[in-house]
Amino acid sequence: MMDSLYIAWKYLAYSKARTATLVGCIVLIAFLPLALELLLDESERQLVSRAVDTPLLIGAKGSSLDLVMNTIYFGDEVPEVITMSAAERVMDSDLALPVPMYVRFRARNHPIVGTTLDYFDFRKLKVAQGEMLTVLGDCVLGATVAERLQLQPGDHIVSSPEDLFNLAGTYPLKMRVAGVLEKSHTPDDIAVFVDLKTAWIMQGLMHGHEDLWKTTDPQLVLGQDDKNITGSAKVYEYTEITKDNIDKSVPWEPDDLLIEFIGGLD
Numbered sequence: 001m002m003d004s005l006y007i008a009w010k011y012l013a014y015s016k017a018r019t020a021t022l023v024g025c026i027v028l029i030a031f032l033p034l035a036l037e038l039l040l041d042e043s044e045r046q047l048v049s050r051a052v053d054t055p056l057l058i059g060a061k062g063s064s065l066d067l068v069m070n071t072i073y074f075g076d077e078v079p080e081v082i083t084m085s086a087a088e089r090v091m092d093s094d095l096a097l098p099v100p101m102y103v104r105f106r107a108r109n110h111p112i113v114g115t116t117l118d119y120f121d122f123r124k125l126k127v128a129q130g131e132m133l134t135v136l137g138d139c140v141l142g143a144t145v146a147e148r149l150q151l152q153p154g155d156h157i158v159s160s161p162e163d164l165f166n167l168a169g170t171y172p173l174k175m176r177v178a179g180v181l182e183k184s185h186t187p188d189d190i191a192v193f194v195d196l197k198t199a200w201i202m203q204g205l206m207h208g209h210e211d212l213w214k215t216t217d218p219q220l221v222l223g224q225d226d227k228n229i230t231g232s233a234k235v236y237e238y239t240e241i242t243k244d245n246i247d248k249s250v251p252w253e254p255d256d257l258l259i260e261f262i263g264g265l266d
Helices: 002-014 017-050 064-071 084-093 116-123 143-149 196-203
Strands: 096-107 110-115 128-130 138-142 155-157 174-181 192-195 221-224 227-231 256-263
Touching: 064 096, 084 096, 084 192, 096 116, 096 196, 110 116, 110 196, 138 143, 143 192, 174 192
Parallel strands: 110 192, 138 174
Antiparallel strands: 096 110, 096 256, 128 174, 138 192, 155 174, 221 227
């Protein structure tokens, strides 16, 4: 018995590379299932914890999975949307604080999240650099987005059109980076946050336009009377919100504007 062990030890000592490979394979086979189980448990914990921290999601009748994945994890599938009037009804009930969410557009493969300042309080997100959203056209970047794209406050990022061959109704918007959030190790790190009205501008529900009463180009005007003026297709619709055109970006009535939202406990 001792002779066999001695010969085996000498063989292993002589074949060091083969022995190291053999030991590595045994260790990998032994610990890979355990490591995989730990990794899956941690992933499940993080996913579930974000859902648990969200008391209620309200959306249109349809796929609840699409609603959860889009609103909480900023997935690509956009669920049927509802209008702001639903959020106002929740607010009027005094049962919860609605946090509007509109996750439809993307910027350089990162989701653009249209929401209000209440969302940052709800998720306990803080600004590491720059400032929070203040005006239309501003955006706040998640920490991972800022690292990947090498952006900082004062830089600009442009939203991606939904269809490169049909820009009617949606307009790429050049946004100023107002701030960068602290790393939270959640899907918020990979998102670009904008004000809800900025997201509506991307959809074409509201936009800046030239003042046709002051224009000298007759091709911009189709018809005019004492009270109304009708513009042609040549009227320029702004793809950047500046101090010169921000007062011309007038929203529709809030009841008509589209969202899904989180109902946070009040």
